Structure formats: structure tokens, C-alpha cells
Amino acid sequence: MSTHSLLQVLSETIVLLEKYDVPHWAQWFRKDTQTFSASPRDTVEHILKAFGGMGSFNDLYICSENGHSVSKAEEPAANRELQRLRDEIYKLSTNLRSQ
Helix, strand or coil: CCCHHHHHHHHHHHHHHHHHCCCCHHHHHHHHHHHHCCCCCHHHHHHHHHCCCCCCCHHHCHHHHHHCCCCCHHHHHHHHHHHHHHHHHHHHHHHHHHH
16 A cells, blocks of 8 residues: 555545545544654654544434534445544554555
8 A cells, every 4th residue: 555545535535525624634534634744653643643532534424414514315435435544544544654
């Protein structure tokens, strides 16, 4: 697994998060894309911290009730895409950490 793949998935995730007005996580991952080349190991650890504990990236559900800019009709597709990206980020990050 390459760092390029991870950076690409992070970029796709930022676009999705910005589209639905989820600024906290968009900023979190934008920081990671900016620091990756200078400190890849630390950045991977920062990415993986997003996945643990209450209120983590794992807990994010895109819906209007959570204040996101999404219609009821868009919610299922938005969350399917979010889950795909979330799974890919976690997989790529854990693979890079083990290298």
C-alpha cells in the first residue's frame, strides 16, 4: 500500500466532509495531508487517533439532525460513501504503520 493511495483517499474524504459541512473532520484530515511528507509515521498515528473513543470519526453519521448540509434523500448514499472512505483510510493507515 502506498502513501499516494492514502493521500488520495484522504483528499476524497475531505471533499465529502466539506460537501456536507463537517468541518472538524475535514480540518483533521487536511492537516494530515499537509504534514505527511515531513513526518509520515507521526501523521499515520494522528490519522489512526481519529478512529478511537467516543466522538471519533467512527461515530460520524452524516444527517441533517447532526447539523450537516444534507437532504434526507442524500443521507444513505452519503453515509455509504463515508463508510467506504473510512474503511479505506483505516486499512491503508494500519498497513503503512506496520511497514
